[in-house]
Amino acid sequence: xxxxxxxxxxxxxxxxxxxxxxxxxxxxxxxxxxxxxxxxxxxxxxxxxxxxxxxxxxxxxxxxxxxxxxxxxxxxxxxxxxxxxxxxxxxxxxxxxxxxxxxxxxxxxxxxxxxxxxxxxxxxxxxxxxxxxxxxxxxxxxx
Amino acid sequence: xxxxxxxxxxxxxxxxxxxxxxxxxxxxxxxxxxxxxxxxxxxxxxxxxxxxxxxxxxxxxxxxxxxxxxxxxxxxxxxxxxxxxxxxxxxxxxxxxxxxxxxxxxxxxxxxxxxxxxxxxxxxxxxxxxxxxxxxxxxxxxx
Amino acid sequence: xxxxxxxxxxxxxxxxxxxxxxxxxxxxxxxxxxxxxxxxxxxxxxxxxxxxxxxxxxxxxxxxxxxxxxxxxxxxxxxxxxxxxxxxxxxxxxxxxxxxxxxxxxxxxxxxxxxxxxxxxxxxxxxxxxxxxxxxxxxxxxx
Amino acid sequence: xxxxxxxxxxxxxxxxxxxxxxxxxxxxxxxxxxxxxxxxxxxxxxxxxxxxxxxxxxxxxxxxxxxxxxxxxxxxxxxxxxxxxxxxxxxxxxxxxxxxxxxxxxxxxxxxxxxxxxxxxxxxxxxxxxxxxxxxxxxxxxx
Numbered sequence: 001x002x003x004x005x006x007x008x009x010x011x012x013x014x015x016x017x018x019x020x021x022x023x024x025x026x027x028x029x030x031x032x033x034x035x036x037x038x039x040x041x042x043x044x045x046x047x048x049x050x051x052x053x054x055x056x057x058x059x060x061x062x063x064x065x066x067x068x069x070x071x072x073x074x075x076x077x078x079x080x081x082x083x084x085x086x087x088x089x090x091x092x093x094x095x096x097x098x099x100x101x102x103x104x105x106x107x108x109x110x111x112x113x114x115x116x117x118x119x120x121x122x123x124x125x126x127x128x129x130x131x132x133x134x135x136x137x138x139x140x141x142x143x
Numbered sequence: 144x145x146x147x148x149x150x151x152x153x154x155x156x157x158x159x160x161x162x163x164x165x166x167x168x169x170x171x172x173x174x175x176x177x178x179x180x181x182x183x184x185x186x187x188x189x190x191x192x193x194x195x196x197x198x199x200x201x202x203x204x205x206x207x208x209x210x211x212x213x214x215x216x217x218x219x220x221x222x223x224x225x226x227x228x229x230x231x232x233x234x235x236x237x238x239x240x241x242x243x244x245x246x247x248x249x250x251x252x253x254x255x256x257x258x259x260x261x262x263x264x265x266x267x268x269x270x271x272x273x274x275x276x277x278x279x280x281x282x283x284x285x286x
Numbered sequence: 287x288x289x290x291x292x293x294x295x296x297x298x299x300x301x302x303x304x305x306x307x308x309x310x311x312x313x314x315x316x317x318x319x320x321x322x323x324x325x326x327x328x329x330x331x332x333x334x335x336x337x338x339x340x341x342x343x344x345x346x347x348x349x350x351x352x353x354x355x356x357x358x359x360x361x362x363x364x365x366x367x368x369x370x371x372x373x374x375x376x377x378x379x380x381x382x383x384x385x386x387x388x389x390x391x392x393x394x395x396x397x398x399x400x401x402x403x404x405x406x407x408x409x410x411x412x413x414x415x416x417x418x419x420x421x422x423x424x425x426x427x428x429x
Numbered sequence: 430x431x432x433x434x435x436x437x438x439x440x441x442x443x444x445x446x447x448x449x450x451x452x453x454x455x456x457x458x459x460x461x462x463x464x465x466x467x468x469x470x471x472x473x474x475x476x477x478x479x480x481x482x483x484x485x486x487x488x489x490x491x492x493x494x495x496x497x498x499x500x501x502x503x504x505x506x507x508x509x510x511x512x513x514x515x516x517x518x519x520x521x522x523x524x525x526x527x528x529x530x531x532x533x534x535x536x537x538x539x540x541x542x543x544x545x546x547x548x549x550x551x552x553x554x555x556x557x558x559x560x561x562x563x564x565x566x567x568x569x570x571x572x
Contacts, residue, residue, distance in 0.1 A: 023318050213353070
Protein backbone atom coordinates (compact mmCIF):
# COMPACT_ATOMS: atom_id res chain seq x y z
CA UNK A 1 0.00 0.00 0.00
CA UNK A 2 1.30 3.41 -0.88
CA UNK A 3 1.78 5.57 2.15
CA UNK A 4 1.87 9.16 0.93
CA UNK A 5 -0.82 11.29 2.60
CA UNK A 6 -3.88 11.98 0.49
CA UNK A 7 -3.92 15.34 -1.28
CA UNK A 8 -6.08 18.20 -0.06
CA UNK A 9 -8.67 20.16 -1.98
CA UNK A 10 -6.17 22.69 -3.31
CA UNK A 11 -4.41 20.01 -5.36
CA UNK A 12 -7.35 19.74 -7.75
CA UNK A 13 -8.21 21.89 -10.78
CA UNK A 14 -11.75 20.87 -11.74
CA UNK A 15 -14.72 19.93 -9.58
CA UNK A 16 -17.96 18.03 -9.92
CA UNK A 17 -20.47 17.33 -7.15
CA UNK A 18 -22.49 14.13 -7.21
CA UNK A 19 -25.23 13.00 -4.84
CA UNK A 20 -24.96 9.57 -3.31
CA UNK A 21 -27.77 7.15 -4.08
CA UNK A 22 -29.61 4.56 -2.01
CA UNK A 23 -28.00 1.59 -3.73
CA UNK A 24 -24.51 3.05 -3.20
CA UNK A 25 -24.68 1.95 0.43
CA UNK A 26 -23.80 -1.66 1.01
CA UNK A 27 -24.79 -3.83 3.92
CA UNK A 28 -22.47 -1.89 6.23
CA UNK A 29 -24.46 1.29 5.64
CA UNK A 30 -21.62 3.06 3.85
CA UNK A 31 -20.91 3.74 0.22
CA UNK A 32 -19.42 0.56 -1.23
CA UNK A 33 -15.81 0.75 -2.41
CA UNK A 34 -16.81 0.10 -6.02
CA UNK A 35 -18.98 3.21 -6.25
CA UNK A 36 -15.92 5.46 -6.19
CA UNK A 37 -14.90 4.02 -9.54
CA UNK A 38 -18.28 4.86 -11.03
CA UNK A 39 -17.68 8.42 -9.89
CA UNK A 40 -14.20 8.46 -11.48
CA UNK A 41 -15.64 7.37 -14.84
CA UNK A 42 -18.36 9.99 -14.58
CA UNK A 43 -15.98 12.80 -13.61
CA UNK A 44 -13.26 12.10 -16.19
CA UNK A 45 -15.67 11.55 -19.08
CA UNK A 46 -17.82 14.55 -18.16
CA UNK A 47 -14.73 16.75 -18.29
CA UNK A 48 -13.57 15.27 -21.60
CA UNK A 49 -17.04 15.76 -23.11
CA UNK A 50 -17.30 19.34 -21.83
CA UNK A 51 -13.90 20.06 -23.40
CA UNK A 52 -15.08 18.69 -26.73
CA UNK A 53 -12.46 15.95 -26.63
CA UNK A 54 -14.60 12.85 -26.22
CA UNK A 55 -16.92 11.79 -29.03
CA UNK A 56 -18.20 8.37 -27.98
CA UNK A 57 -19.53 7.33 -31.36
CA UNK A 58 -16.93 8.66 -33.79
CA UNK A 59 -13.90 9.85 -31.82
CA UNK A 60 -10.42 8.85 -32.94
CA UNK A 61 -8.22 8.14 -31.00
CA UNK A 62 -10.18 6.35 -28.32
CA UNK A 63 -9.07 5.92 -24.72
CA UNK A 64 -8.73 2.48 -23.17
CA UNK A 65 -8.72 2.27 -19.40
CA UNK A 66 -5.51 0.42 -18.49
CA UNK A 67 -5.21 1.02 -14.77
CA UNK A 68 -7.34 2.34 -11.93
CA UNK A 69 -6.85 2.45 -8.18
CA UNK A 70 -8.19 4.00 -5.01
CA UNK A 71 -7.13 4.54 -1.42
CA UNK A 72 -9.93 4.97 1.11
CA UNK A 73 -9.54 7.11 4.22
CA UNK A 74 -13.06 7.72 5.49
CA UNK A 75 -16.49 6.27 4.91
CA UNK A 76 -19.16 8.07 2.94
CA UNK A 77 -22.88 7.57 3.10
CA UNK A 78 -26.28 8.00 1.50
CA UNK A 79 -27.97 10.39 1.79
CA UNK A 80 -25.31 12.97 1.06
CA UNK A 81 -23.09 14.19 -1.72
CA UNK A 82 -19.47 14.12 -2.69
CA UNK A 83 -17.20 16.72 -4.23
CA UNK A 84 -14.90 15.16 -6.80
CA UNK A 85 -11.67 16.94 -7.69
CA UNK A 86 -9.72 16.23 -10.88
CA UNK A 87 -6.07 16.82 -11.69
CA UNK A 88 -3.61 15.66 -14.32
CA UNK A 89 -1.06 13.41 -12.74
CA UNK A 90 1.03 12.34 -15.72
CA UNK A 91 0.86 13.02 -19.43
CA UNK A 92 2.73 10.51 -21.58
CA UNK A 93 3.03 10.32 -25.33
CA UNK A 94 -0.15 8.30 -25.71
CA UNK A 95 -1.32 7.98 -22.11
CA UNK A 96 -2.96 10.13 -19.48
CA UNK A 97 -3.14 9.53 -15.75
CA UNK A 98 -5.61 11.50 -13.68
CA UNK A 99 -5.79 11.86 -9.94
CA UNK A 100 -9.20 12.18 -8.35
CA UNK A 101 -9.95 13.46 -4.86
CA UNK A 102 -13.17 12.45 -3.13
CA UNK A 103 -14.43 14.74 -0.38
CA UNK A 104 -17.63 14.61 1.61
CA UNK A 105 -19.58 17.82 1.08
CA UNK A 106 -18.19 20.57 3.29
CA UNK A 107 -15.23 18.48 4.42
CA UNK A 108 -11.65 19.63 3.98
CA UNK A 109 -10.33 16.11 4.58
CA UNK A 110 -10.21 13.68 1.67
CA UNK A 111 -12.35 10.57 2.04
CA UNK A 112 -10.57 8.79 -0.81
CA UNK A 113 -8.08 9.36 -3.59
CA UNK A 114 -8.03 7.58 -6.91
CA UNK A 115 -6.02 7.36 -10.07
CA UNK A 116 -7.23 6.53 -13.54
CA UNK A 117 -5.10 5.90 -16.65
CA UNK A 118 -6.15 5.95 -20.28
CA UNK A 119 -4.00 4.79 -23.18
CA UNK A 120 -5.10 6.24 -26.49
CA UNK A 121 -5.35 3.96 -29.50
CA UNK A 122 -6.52 4.35 -33.07
CA UNK A 123 -10.17 3.51 -33.50
CA UNK A 124 -9.35 0.99 -36.22
CA UNK A 125 -5.80 -0.09 -35.43
CA UNK A 126 -6.33 -0.41 -31.67
CA UNK A 127 -2.60 0.43 -31.42
CA UNK A 128 -1.30 3.30 -29.24
CA UNK A 129 -1.11 6.63 -31.04
CA UNK A 130 0.37 9.96 -29.89
CA UNK A 131 -2.17 12.22 -28.26
CA UNK A 132 -3.06 15.14 -30.58
CA UNK A 133 -1.69 18.52 -29.54
CA UNK A 134 -5.23 19.87 -29.00
CA UNK A 135 -5.72 17.17 -26.38
CA UNK A 136 -2.39 17.94 -24.72
CA UNK A 137 -3.24 21.63 -24.50
CA UNK A 138 -6.55 20.90 -22.81
CA UNK A 139 -5.19 18.26 -20.49
CA UNK A 140 -2.45 20.56 -19.25
CA UNK A 141 -5.17 22.83 -17.89
CA UNK A 142 -5.59 20.17 -15.22
CA UNK A 143 -1.90 20.05 -14.25
CA UNK B 144 -49.46 -2.61 -20.79
CA UNK B 145 -51.39 0.17 -19.18
CA UNK B 146 -52.36 2.81 -21.67
CA UNK B 147 -53.11 5.95 -19.68
CA UNK B 148 -50.96 8.89 -20.77
CA UNK B 149 -48.04 9.66 -18.49
CA UNK B 150 -48.63 12.48 -16.02
CA UNK B 151 -47.10 15.93 -16.50
CA UNK B 152 -44.93 17.88 -14.10
CA UNK B 153 -47.84 19.47 -12.28
CA UNK B 154 -48.98 16.10 -10.96
CA UNK B 155 -45.98 15.88 -8.62
CA UNK B 156 -45.52 17.40 -5.16
CA UNK B 157 -41.82 16.92 -4.38
CA UNK B 158 -38.77 17.10 -6.64
CA UNK B 159 -35.19 15.88 -6.66
CA UNK B 160 -32.68 16.34 -9.45
CA UNK B 161 -30.05 13.68 -10.09
CA UNK B 162 -27.19 13.71 -12.59
CA UNK B 163 -26.81 10.72 -14.87
CA UNK B 164 -23.55 8.81 -14.59
CA UNK B 165 -21.28 7.19 -17.17
CA UNK B 166 -22.22 3.64 -16.21
CA UNK B 167 -25.95 4.44 -16.46
CA UNK B 168 -25.65 4.25 -20.25
CA UNK B 169 -25.81 0.78 -21.65
CA UNK B 170 -24.47 -0.43 -24.97
CA UNK B 171 -27.19 1.48 -26.83
CA UNK B 172 -25.86 4.78 -25.47
CA UNK B 173 -28.95 5.49 -23.39
CA UNK B 174 -29.70 5.16 -19.72
CA UNK B 175 -30.50 1.52 -19.07
CA UNK B 176 -34.05 0.71 -17.96
CA UNK B 177 -32.84 -0.54 -14.58
CA UNK B 178 -31.33 2.81 -13.59
CA UNK B 179 -34.77 4.36 -13.20
CA UNK B 180 -35.42 2.01 -10.30
CA UNK B 181 -32.24 3.14 -8.58
CA UNK B 182 -33.56 6.68 -8.89
CA UNK B 183 -36.95 5.66 -7.42
CA UNK B 184 -35.23 4.14 -4.37
CA UNK B 185 -33.11 7.24 -3.95
CA UNK B 186 -36.02 9.64 -4.32
CA UNK B 187 -38.46 7.85 -2.03
CA UNK B 188 -35.95 7.16 0.72
CA UNK B 189 -34.46 10.66 0.56
CA UNK B 190 -37.91 12.10 1.11
CA UNK B 191 -38.68 9.70 3.97
CA UNK B 192 -35.35 10.53 5.63
CA UNK B 193 -35.84 14.26 5.20
CA UNK B 194 -39.28 13.92 6.82
CA UNK B 195 -37.76 12.11 9.78
CA UNK B 196 -39.78 8.98 9.00
CA UNK B 197 -37.07 6.53 7.92
CA UNK B 198 -34.53 5.35 10.48
CA UNK B 199 -32.61 2.60 8.71
CA UNK B 200 -31.03 1.09 11.80
CA UNK B 201 -33.76 1.27 14.40
CA UNK B 202 -37.02 2.26 12.67
CA UNK B 203 -40.19 0.36 13.45
CA UNK B 204 -42.26 -0.30 11.37
CA UNK B 205 -40.06 -1.00 8.38
CA UNK B 206 -41.14 -0.82 4.75
CA UNK B 207 -40.83 -3.82 2.47
CA UNK B 208 -40.90 -3.15 -1.26
CA UNK B 209 -43.70 -5.34 -2.62
CA UNK B 210 -44.19 -3.97 -6.12
CA UNK B 211 -42.43 -1.64 -8.53
CA UNK B 212 -43.02 -0.79 -12.16
CA UNK B 213 -42.09 1.69 -14.86
CA UNK B 214 -43.32 2.80 -18.26
CA UNK B 215 -40.73 4.34 -20.55
CA UNK B 216 -41.61 7.02 -23.11
CA UNK B 217 -38.30 8.60 -24.13
CA UNK B 218 -34.63 7.76 -23.83
CA UNK B 219 -32.34 9.57 -21.43
CA UNK B 220 -28.60 9.86 -21.61
CA UNK B 221 -25.31 10.60 -19.88
CA UNK B 222 -24.14 13.29 -19.59
CA UNK B 223 -27.26 15.03 -18.34
CA UNK B 224 -29.59 15.12 -15.41
CA UNK B 225 -33.12 14.10 -14.55
CA UNK B 226 -35.81 15.77 -12.51
CA UNK B 227 -37.70 13.25 -10.42
CA UNK B 228 -41.19 14.09 -9.21
CA UNK B 229 -42.89 12.28 -6.33
CA UNK B 230 -46.56 11.95 -5.47
CA UNK B 231 -48.66 9.75 -3.25
CA UNK B 232 -50.78 7.46 -5.35
CA UNK B 233 -52.54 5.35 -2.75
CA UNK B 234 -52.40 5.17 1.03
CA UNK B 235 -53.69 1.92 2.49
CA UNK B 236 -53.87 0.81 6.08
CA UNK B 237 -50.34 -0.57 6.08
CA UNK B 238 -49.21 0.19 2.53
CA UNK B 239 -48.10 3.19 0.50
CA UNK B 240 -47.88 3.48 -3.27
CA UNK B 241 -45.91 6.33 -4.78
CA UNK B 242 -45.90 7.56 -8.35
CA UNK B 243 -42.65 8.92 -9.73
CA UNK B 244 -42.25 11.07 -12.82
CA UNK B 245 -38.94 11.14 -14.66
CA UNK B 246 -38.23 14.20 -16.78
CA UNK B 247 -35.11 15.18 -18.67
CA UNK B 248 -33.84 18.52 -17.37
CA UNK B 249 -35.81 21.36 -18.93
CA UNK B 250 -38.31 19.04 -20.57
CA UNK B 251 -42.04 19.31 -19.97
CA UNK B 252 -42.64 15.85 -21.38
CA UNK B 253 -42.21 12.84 -19.10
CA UNK B 254 -39.51 10.37 -20.13
CA UNK B 255 -40.81 7.68 -17.80
CA UNK B 256 -43.31 7.08 -15.02
CA UNK B 257 -42.92 4.63 -12.20
CA UNK B 258 -44.76 3.30 -9.23
CA UNK B 259 -43.33 1.94 -6.03
CA UNK B 260 -45.21 0.21 -3.17
CA UNK B 261 -44.13 -0.35 0.39
CA UNK B 262 -45.91 -2.56 2.89
CA UNK B 263 -45.04 -1.71 6.48
CA UNK B 264 -44.28 -4.53 8.88
CA UNK B 265 -43.14 -4.75 12.46
CA UNK B 266 -39.36 -4.92 12.79
CA UNK B 267 -39.60 -8.10 14.82
CA UNK B 268 -42.90 -9.65 13.73
CA UNK B 269 -42.41 -9.00 10.00
CA UNK B 270 -46.22 -8.88 9.87
CA UNK B 271 -48.12 -5.91 8.39
CA UNK B 272 -48.94 -3.17 10.89
CA UNK B 273 -51.07 -0.04 10.50
CA UNK B 274 -49.07 3.01 9.51
CA UNK B 275 -48.74 5.42 12.44
CA UNK B 276 -50.77 8.61 12.16
CA UNK B 277 -47.58 10.72 12.03
CA UNK B 278 -46.63 8.85 8.87
CA UNK B 279 -50.08 9.30 7.35
CA UNK B 280 -49.99 13.03 8.00
CA UNK B 281 -46.65 13.39 6.28
CA UNK B 282 -47.51 11.13 3.38
CA UNK B 283 -50.68 13.06 2.65
CA UNK B 284 -48.51 16.07 1.91
CA UNK B 285 -47.62 14.23 -1.29
CA UNK B 286 -51.23 13.60 -2.35
CA UNK C 287 -51.18 -3.82 -6.86
CA UNK C 288 -52.15 -6.84 -8.85
CA UNK C 289 -53.32 -9.65 -6.67
CA UNK C 290 -52.97 -12.84 -8.71
CA UNK C 291 -50.73 -15.40 -7.02
CA UNK C 292 -47.21 -15.63 -8.44
CA UNK C 293 -46.66 -18.45 -10.92
CA UNK C 294 -44.76 -21.58 -9.97
CA UNK C 295 -41.72 -23.09 -11.66
CA UNK C 296 -43.76 -25.11 -14.15
CA UNK C 297 -45.06 -21.96 -15.80
CA UNK C 298 -41.64 -21.19 -17.28
CA UNK C 299 -40.02 -22.53 -20.45
CA UNK C 300 -36.38 -21.42 -20.25
CA UNK C 301 -34.05 -21.14 -17.28
CA UNK C 302 -30.87 -19.32 -16.35
CA UNK C 303 -29.13 -19.42 -12.97
CA UNK C 304 -27.23 -16.37 -11.74
CA UNK C 305 -25.18 -15.96 -8.57
CA UNK C 306 -25.93 -13.01 -6.35
CA UNK C 307 -23.06 -10.58 -5.79
CA UNK C 308 -21.87 -8.65 -2.76
CA UNK C 309 -23.12 -5.31 -4.01
CA UNK C 310 -26.58 -6.72 -4.72
CA UNK C 311 -27.32 -6.58 -0.99
CA UNK C 312 -28.41 -3.20 0.24
CA UNK C 313 -28.23 -1.86 3.76
CA UNK C 314 -30.97 -4.24 4.87
CA UNK C 315 -28.79 -7.23 4.01
CA UNK C 316 -31.07 -8.41 1.20
CA UNK C 317 -30.88 -8.15 -2.54
CA UNK C 318 -32.07 -4.66 -3.46
CA UNK C 319 -35.29 -4.44 -5.48
CA UNK C 320 -33.46 -2.92 -8.47
CA UNK C 321 -31.21 -5.95 -8.94
CA UNK C 322 -34.11 -8.05 -10.17
CA UNK C 323 -34.35 -5.78 -13.19
CA UNK C 324 -30.68 -6.33 -13.99
CA UNK C 325 -31.44 -10.04 -13.97
CA UNK C 326 -34.44 -9.56 -16.30
CA UNK C 327 -32.26 -7.71 -18.83
CA UNK C 328 -29.61 -10.39 -18.59
CA UNK C 329 -32.07 -13.26 -18.96
CA UNK C 330 -34.10 -11.86 -21.85
CA UNK C 331 -31.11 -10.69 -23.85
CA UNK C 332 -29.14 -13.89 -23.23
CA UNK C 333 -32.04 -15.87 -24.64
CA UNK C 334 -32.42 -13.58 -27.66
CA UNK C 335 -28.68 -13.79 -28.36
CA UNK C 336 -28.62 -17.58 -28.00
CA UNK C 337 -31.53 -17.78 -30.47
CA UNK C 338 -29.61 -15.67 -32.96
CA UNK C 339 -32.28 -12.95 -32.81
CA UNK C 340 -30.40 -10.11 -31.14
CA UNK C 341 -27.50 -8.45 -32.94
CA UNK C 342 -26.61 -5.46 -30.80
CA UNK C 343 -24.55 -3.64 -33.40
CA UNK C 344 -26.45 -4.23 -36.62
CA UNK C 345 -29.82 -5.77 -35.78
CA UNK C 346 -32.95 -4.42 -37.42
CA UNK C 347 -35.57 -4.16 -35.97
CA UNK C 348 -34.39 -3.16 -32.51
CA UNK C 349 -36.32 -3.61 -29.30
CA UNK C 350 -37.13 -0.65 -27.07
CA UNK C 351 -38.06 -1.41 -23.48
CA UNK C 352 -41.44 0.25 -22.93
CA UNK C 353 -42.61 -1.27 -19.67
CA UNK C 354 -41.18 -3.33 -16.83
CA UNK C 355 -42.53 -4.35 -13.46
CA UNK C 356 -41.94 -6.67 -10.57
CA UNK C 357 -43.83 -8.07 -7.57
CA UNK C 358 -41.70 -9.21 -4.64
CA UNK C 359 -42.77 -12.06 -2.35
CA UNK C 360 -39.62 -13.06 -0.47
CA UNK C 361 -36.20 -11.63 0.17
CA UNK C 362 -33.08 -12.96 -1.51
CA UNK C 363 -29.52 -12.62 -0.35
CA UNK C 364 -25.82 -12.73 -1.15
CA UNK C 365 -24.18 -15.20 -1.05
CA UNK C 366 -26.52 -17.41 -3.01
CA UNK C 367 -27.96 -17.83 -6.45
CA UNK C 368 -31.26 -17.40 -8.22
CA UNK C 369 -33.00 -19.46 -10.86
CA UNK C 370 -34.68 -17.23 -13.42
CA UNK C 371 -37.54 -18.64 -15.50
CA UNK C 372 -38.70 -17.08 -18.75
CA UNK C 373 -42.03 -17.35 -20.55
CA UNK C 374 -43.82 -15.48 -23.30
CA UNK C 375 -46.75 -13.61 -21.87
CA UNK C 376 -48.09 -11.78 -24.90
CA UNK C 377 -47.01 -11.50 -28.51
CA UNK C 378 -48.39 -8.47 -30.33
CA UNK C 379 -47.79 -7.33 -33.87
CA UNK C 380 -44.67 -5.38 -32.96
CA UNK C 381 -44.40 -6.01 -29.24
CA UNK C 382 -43.38 -8.81 -26.91
CA UNK C 383 -44.11 -9.16 -23.22
CA UNK C 384 -42.15 -11.68 -21.18
CA UNK C 385 -42.87 -12.97 -17.71
CA UNK C 386 -39.92 -13.79 -15.48
CA UNK C 387 -39.99 -15.91 -12.36
CA UNK C 388 -37.32 -15.48 -9.71
CA UNK C 389 -36.68 -18.42 -7.41
CA UNK C 390 -34.05 -18.91 -4.75
CA UNK C 391 -31.94 -21.94 -5.59
CA UNK C 392 -33.76 -25.12 -4.54
CA UNK C 393 -36.95 -23.28 -3.66
CA UNK C 394 -40.28 -24.17 -5.21
CA UNK C 395 -41.82 -20.89 -4.09
CA UNK C 396 -41.31 -17.79 -6.24
CA UNK C 397 -39.41 -14.93 -4.59
CA UNK C 398 -40.50 -12.44 -7.25
CA UNK C 399 -42.23 -12.22 -10.60
CA UNK C 400 -41.55 -9.66 -13.27
CA UNK C 401 -42.72 -8.59 -16.67
CA UNK C 402 -40.76 -6.95 -19.40
CA UNK C 403 -42.10 -5.50 -22.68
CA UNK C 404 -40.22 -4.66 -25.85
CA UNK C 405 -41.64 -2.75 -28.79
CA UNK C 406 -39.72 -3.36 -32.00
CA UNK C 407 -38.84 -0.38 -34.18
CA UNK C 408 -36.85 0.10 -37.35
CA UNK C 409 -33.21 0.90 -36.68
CA UNK C 410 -33.44 4.05 -38.78
CA UNK C 411 -37.11 5.00 -38.62
CA UNK C 412 -37.52 4.33 -34.90
CA UNK C 413 -41.15 3.57 -35.76
CA UNK C 414 -42.85 0.30 -34.75
CA UNK C 415 -42.52 -2.47 -37.33
CA UNK C 416 -44.12 -5.92 -37.44
CA UNK C 417 -41.99 -8.62 -35.89
CA UNK C 418 -40.49 -10.89 -38.58
CA UNK C 419 -41.97 -14.38 -38.76
CA UNK C 420 -38.62 -15.92 -37.75
CA UNK C 421 -38.84 -13.99 -34.50
CA UNK C 422 -42.45 -15.05 -33.92
CA UNK C 423 -41.57 -18.69 -34.43
CA UNK C 424 -38.80 -18.52 -31.87
CA UNK C 425 -40.74 -16.49 -29.36
CA UNK C 426 -43.62 -18.94 -29.44
CA UNK C 427 -41.25 -21.57 -28.09
CA UNK C 428 -41.55 -19.68 -24.83
CA UNK C 429 -45.35 -19.67 -24.77
CA UNK D 430 1.64 2.41 -13.83
CA UNK D 431 3.23 -0.74 -12.57
CA UNK D 432 4.85 -2.69 -15.33
CA UNK D 433 5.22 -6.26 -14.09
CA UNK D 434 3.48 -8.78 -16.34
CA UNK D 435 0.12 -10.02 -15.10
CA UNK D 436 0.20 -13.38 -13.34
CA UNK D 437 -1.06 -16.53 -15.02
CA UNK D 438 -3.69 -18.96 -13.80
CA UNK D 439 -1.24 -21.05 -11.80
CA UNK D 440 -0.56 -18.15 -9.42
CA UNK D 441 -4.03 -18.45 -7.88
CA UNK D 442 -5.28 -20.77 -5.14
CA UNK D 443 -9.07 -20.39 -5.18
CA UNK D 444 -11.48 -19.89 -8.07
CA UNK D 445 -14.97 -18.59 -8.64
CA UNK D 446 -16.74 -18.27 -11.97
CA UNK D 447 -19.23 -15.46 -12.53
CA UNK D 448 -21.39 -14.76 -15.56
CA UNK D 449 -21.30 -11.29 -17.04
CA UNK D 450 -24.60 -9.41 -17.08
CA UNK D 451 -26.22 -7.12 -19.64
CA UNK D 452 -25.65 -3.96 -17.62
CA UNK D 453 -21.96 -4.79 -17.16
CA UNK D 454 -21.35 -3.66 -20.75
CA UNK D 455 -20.96 0.06 -21.15
CA UNK D 456 -21.51 2.11 -24.27
CA UNK D 457 -18.37 0.64 -25.84
CA UNK D 458 -19.89 -2.84 -25.73
CA UNK D 459 -17.35 -4.16 -23.21
CA UNK D 460 -17.52 -4.79 -19.51
CA UNK D 461 -17.02 -1.44 -17.79
CA UNK D 462 -13.87 -1.05 -15.71
CA UNK D 463 -15.89 -0.65 -12.50
CA UNK D 464 -17.48 -4.09 -12.78
CA UNK D 465 -14.17 -5.80 -11.98
CA UNK D 466 -14.32 -4.29 -8.52
CA UNK D 467 -17.79 -5.71 -7.95
CA UNK D 468 -16.32 -9.09 -8.81
CA UNK D 469 -13.43 -8.57 -6.36
CA UNK D 470 -15.86 -7.82 -3.54
CA UNK D 471 -17.93 -10.86 -4.43
CA UNK D 472 -14.94 -13.18 -4.68
CA UNK D 473 -13.17 -12.10 -1.49
CA UNK D 474 -16.29 -12.04 0.66
CA UNK D 475 -17.59 -15.34 -0.74
CA UNK D 476 -14.32 -16.98 0.25
CA UNK D 477 -14.34 -15.40 3.72
CA UNK D 478 -17.94 -16.50 4.28
CA UNK D 479 -17.25 -20.04 3.06
CA UNK D 480 -14.31 -20.22 5.49
CA UNK D 481 -16.55 -19.15 8.36
CA UNK D 482 -14.50 -15.99 8.88
CA UNK D 483 -16.94 -13.28 7.86
CA UNK D 484 -20.05 -12.69 9.93
CA UNK D 485 -21.58 -9.53 8.51
CA UNK D 486 -23.90 -8.79 11.41
CA UNK D 487 -21.87 -9.72 14.45
CA UNK D 488 -18.26 -10.32 13.38
CA UNK D 489 -15.43 -8.78 15.35
CA UNK D 490 -12.95 -7.67 14.05
CA UNK D 491 -14.39 -6.18 10.89
CA UNK D 492 -12.46 -5.49 7.70
CA UNK D 493 -12.31 -2.00 6.23
CA UNK D 494 -11.34 -1.72 2.58
CA UNK D 495 -8.37 0.66 2.51
CA UNK D 496 -6.99 0.20 -1.00
CA UNK D 497 -8.06 -1.40 -4.27
CA UNK D 498 -6.59 -1.32 -7.75
CA UNK D 499 -6.76 -3.01 -11.12
CA UNK D 500 -4.72 -3.29 -14.30
CA UNK D 501 -6.65 -4.13 -17.46
CA UNK D 502 -5.08 -6.11 -20.30
CA UNK D 503 -8.01 -7.27 -22.45
CA UNK D 504 -11.67 -6.43 -22.82
CA UNK D 505 -14.41 -8.71 -21.57
CA UNK D 506 -17.99 -8.83 -22.70
CA UNK D 507 -21.56 -9.86 -22.05
CA UNK D 508 -22.70 -12.52 -22.75
CA UNK D 509 -19.92 -14.61 -21.27
CA UNK D 510 -18.34 -15.50 -17.99
CA UNK D 511 -15.15 -14.84 -16.09
CA UNK D 512 -12.98 -17.05 -13.96
CA UNK D 513 -11.73 -15.18 -10.90
CA UNK D 514 -8.59 -16.41 -9.15
CA UNK D 515 -7.69 -15.44 -5.57
CA UNK D 516 -4.34 -15.45 -3.81
CA UNK D 517 -2.89 -13.94 -0.67
CA UNK D 518 -0.43 -11.26 -1.57
CA UNK D 519 0.58 -9.94 1.83
CA UNK D 520 -0.44 -10.70 5.38
CA UNK D 521 0.35 -7.95 7.89
CA UNK D 522 -0.37 -7.79 11.58
CA UNK D 523 -3.85 -6.34 11.06
CA UNK D 524 -4.06 -6.16 7.28
CA UNK D 525 -4.57 -8.50 4.35
CA UNK D 526 -3.86 -7.85 0.70
CA UNK D 527 -5.34 -10.17 -1.91
CA UNK D 528 -4.44 -10.47 -5.56
CA UNK D 529 -7.22 -11.32 -7.99
CA UNK D 530 -6.80 -12.62 -11.51
CA UNK D 531 -9.57 -12.13 -14.06
CA UNK D 532 -9.66 -14.53 -16.98
CA UNK D 533 -12.20 -14.91 -19.74
CA UNK D 534 -13.65 -18.42 -19.68
CA UNK D 535 -11.28 -20.84 -21.40
CA UNK D 536 -8.52 -18.26 -21.75
CA UNK D 537 -5.04 -18.80 -20.36
CA UNK D 538 -4.21 -15.11 -20.65
CA UNK D 539 -5.29 -12.75 -17.86
CA UNK D 540 -7.74 -10.04 -18.86
CA UNK D 541 -7.11 -8.04 -15.69
CA UNK D 542 -5.38 -8.25 -12.33
CA UNK D 543 -6.50 -6.56 -9.17
CA UNK D 544 -5.47 -6.08 -5.59
CA UNK D 545 -7.68 -5.54 -2.59
CA UNK D 546 -6.58 -4.63 0.96
CA UNK D 547 -8.50 -4.93 4.19
CA UNK D 548 -7.44 -3.48 7.52
CA UNK D 549 -9.12 -5.18 10.47
CA UNK D 550 -10.52 -3.03 13.25
CA UNK D 551 -12.48 -3.69 16.39
CA UNK D 552 -16.24 -3.49 15.83
CA UNK D 553 -16.60 -0.92 18.60
CA UNK D 554 -13.19 0.76 18.75
CA UNK D 555 -12.75 1.07 14.98
CA UNK D 556 -9.00 0.86 15.72
CA UNK D 557 -6.71 -1.69 14.05
CA UNK D 558 -6.45 -4.99 15.93
CA UNK D 559 -4.19 -7.99 15.28
CA UNK D 560 -5.77 -10.64 13.11
CA UNK D 561 -6.75 -13.70 15.17
CA UNK D 562 -4.59 -16.79 14.58
CA UNK D 563 -7.58 -18.69 13.17
CA UNK D 564 -7.81 -16.06 10.46
CA UNK D 565 -4.08 -16.23 9.74
CA UNK D 566 -4.22 -19.99 9.38
CA UNK D 567 -7.03 -19.79 6.87
CA UNK D 568 -5.57 -16.91 4.92
CA UNK D 569 -2.26 -18.69 4.51
CA UNK D 570 -4.10 -21.36 2.54
CA UNK D 571 -4.24 -18.75 -0.20
CA UNK D 572 -0.51 -17.97 -0.18
